[in-house]
Amino acid sequence: MTESHHIPPTGPGTDEPKRWLDDKANLRKLAIALFVLCAALFLADAFYVKHPVHWLEETFGFYALYAFVVGVALVLGAKLIRVFLKRDEDYYDRDG
Amino acid sequence: MTAMAELFLPLNPGIVLILAGIVAAALPANAGRWFVIAAPLVMLGYLFGVDLGTHAPIAFLDYELETFRLDALARVFGTIFLISVFLCNVFAMGDSVDRTQRAAGQIYGGSAVAAVFAGDMITLFVFFELAAVASVFLIWARGTERAYRAGMRYLIIQITAGVILLSGVLVHVAGTGSIAFDHLGLDTPGGGLILLAFAIKCAFPLLHNWLQDAYPQATVSGTVILSAFTTKMAIYALARSYAGTEMLIWMGALMAVFPILFAIIENDLRRVLAYSLNHQLGFMVVGIGIGTELALNGAISHAFASVLYQGLLFMTMGAVLFRTGTVNASELGGLYKSMPWTAGFCLVGAASISSMPLLAGFVTKSMTLTATAGEGYWFVWLALVLASAGAFLHSGIKVPYFAFFGADSGKRPKEAPLPMLVAMGLTSALCLGIGVYPQALYALLPFPVEYVAYSTYHVINQLQLLAFAALAVVMLMLAGVYPANFRSINLDTDWFYRRAAKATFLAIGRLIDRAYGWATSALIRLIGAFISLCRGEFGPLGVMGGTTRVGSGVAWISALLLLGLIVAYGAS
Known part of the structure; x- marks a missing residue:
């Protein structure tokens, strides 16, 4: 069952340099950058000419709100179906 | 001899590629590797040197087989298939590929190319089947018990589809007398x-x-x-023969949405990509169902782009599997530290599939969405916008995040081998190239393109969609409700044949076994009873079979003689 051609990964060395992403403060900066970007894009809705093919598209911030709502719904929906569908990794390898 | 040559020329480039696969199997490993890299490039040049039209018809029984029909629709698919064969072969140089696998790859890719250039349904069927048989060797080559069984199931389903296709073709030929592979629709016989x-x-x-x-x-x-x-051959075939079939719109919308849920909770990242591939096909099927020029252009260019970015994502996960021996999200994380190039190429693929502006997904998928809304299918349009946000969730964020970033797994594998990096780099460049200069792809499409992808509202709307989908994921992660990765699998429809059908047949088998056991033991008892009955009558102690003493025999004979004497006396 094992792959014969891979080189076994080595562990992190003690002298490994610390990366920018390893710092929790930088992760917070990234999250804040995303919040700022979202706010800017949401407000951008006031500054361009829309070409709606459907009345929903005329709603202020439609794409932003819709994406957020369906994003949350899809992730939670997936989590919900996993309750019913999750099985052990060797489920099909066993007899029965 | 010249007449014979003229009969088959110009050859379908797919057939040439199949022959190249057979040659590659005979070549020494190193020569074989370079040979299969050169072959698709030569065929690509050749493809653009041949005039559009039908070439090399061959008489077969009462029919004329069009082995090489070159029109705009076939050429787009032929082009992307040849590019893909080339990129895959470059990638495979870094993998330990044996000659069987190398030959199978060429025969599979060659069959796909040959199938899209088939002008009749008999030729189409032949190459569809050849593709199915050749491709299973790519699964079996993994050499595991699981791969063997999965390959068997795959082959059975592919061959079943082939048999159904053949039945349909036979019904169609019986009803119409034509084997031409053009628009069919649901109303035609078969x-x-x-x-x-x-x-x-x-x-x-x-x-x-x-x-x-x-x-x-x-x-x-x-x-x-x-x-x-395989799936893009089917997209080609649907675009050719079922454009404008309304049922496909609804099927496609369903297909674009439901695999997202499975992709979000799947642990094997190559299986996440398989669900993602499935969901991308949904957009194309919707486009084919709508069937307008804009929608078909959208579906076809999306197929073209998705071969590239989906291939790119599979390459990056292949490289991860090659170096670490696993692609389970639960066992990965932090690989960007030692595989920065692979991580970078994965991000390009992820951004492309998410339709980030300046990349291939943006300039192709959006045509289908515009056509869907334009034709008034607003419910389907909403489903496709939802699916676009979903693509970003599973392939745009999940795959790169859990493999290369996220919680550090402590694994520090080597960077991917150079040929793999070259293949990923070239594919990334093509994704970017199409995104920046879509006119090159648009020029290949079967219908003239008036569509402008880079309009202010379209760019802003797409960025809003992506930023807020990302926001949703970040908020869910911060709230601690984003689903964790477990070493587990999720049931899908394969449960019906791997478990339910198996259990049913096993139960039927046990029932037959028990009934047989009961029937045989009943029969044995019956025969036993008969034998002991016979023993009673005819056995050594039985009346019929037993021996008696000589004296009693003499007594019986005397009695009979006496009886005879009395009767004779009485009669006289």
Whole structure:
């Protein structure tokens, strides 16, 4: 069952340099950058000419709100179906 | 001799590629590797040197086989298939590929190319089947028990689809007398059967699970090759023969949405990509169902782009599997530290599939969305916008995040081998190239393109969609409700044949076994009773078979003589 051609990964060395992403403060900066970007894009809705093919598209911030709502719904929906569908990794390898 | 040559020339480039695969199998390993890199490039040049039109018709029984029909629709698919064969072969140079696998890859890719250039349904059927048989070797080459079984299931389903296609073709020929592979629709004789065959190959909802079952079991480079052809051949076939079939709009919308849920909770990242591939096909099927020039252009260019970025994503996960021996999200994380190039290329693929502006997905998928809204299918349009946000969730964020970033797994594998990096780099460049200069792809499409992808509102709307989908994920992660990765699997429709059908047949088998046991033991008892009855009558102690003493025999004879004497006396 094992792959014969891979080189076994080595562990992190003690002298490994610390990366920018390893710092929790930088992760917070990234999250804040995303919040700022979202706010800017949401407000951008006031500054361009829309070409709606459907009345929903005329709603202020439609794409932003819709994406957020369906994003949350899809992730939670997936989590919900996993309750019913999750099985052990060797489920099909066993007899029965 | 010249007449013979003229009969078959110009040859279908797919047939040449199949022959090249056979030659490659005979060549020494190193020569074989370079040979299969050169072959698709030469064929690509050749393809653009041949005039549009039908070439090399061959008389077969009462029919004329059009072995090489070159029109704009076939040429787009032929082009992307040849590019894909080339990129896959470059990638495979870094993988430990044996000659069987190398030959199978060429024959599979060659069959896909040959099938799109087939002008009649008999030629189409032959190459569809050849593709199915050749491709299973890419799964079996993995050499594991799971791969062997998954390959068997894959082959059975593919051949079943082939048999259904053949039945449809026979019904069609009996009803119309024509073997031409052009627009069919559902109303033509055999139309339903042919559509069903394409629907299986295209992984329609409930017919889809062969894809997620088999593709993740193939070899490192095998999965990359598999991702390109079978389903896109089906997209080509549907675009050719079922454009404007309304049922496809609804099927496609369903197909674009439901695999997202499975992709979000799947642990095997190559299986996540298989669900993602399935969901991308949904957009194309919607476009074909709508069937306007804009929608078909959208579906076809999206197929073109998705072969590239889906292939790119499978390459990056293949490289991860090659270096670490696993692609389970639960065992990965932090690989960007030692595989920065692979991580970078994965981000390009992820951004492309998420339709980030300046990349291939943005300039192609949006045509289908515009056409859907334009034709008034606003419910389907809402589903497709939802699916666009979903693509970003599973392939845009999940795959790169859990493999290369996220919680550090402590694994520090080497960077991917150079040929793999070259293949990923070239594919990334093509994704970027199409995104920046879509006119090159638009020029290949069957209908003239008036569509402008880079309009202010379109760019802003897409960025809003992506930023807020990302916001949703970040908020859910911060709230601690984002689903964790477990070493587990999720049931899908394969449960019906791997568990339910198996259990049913085993139960039937046990029932037959028990009934047989009961019947035989009853029969044995019956025969036993008969034998002991016979023993009683005819056995050594029985009346009929037993021996008696001589004296009693003499007494009986005397009695009989006496009786005879009395009768004779009485009669006289």
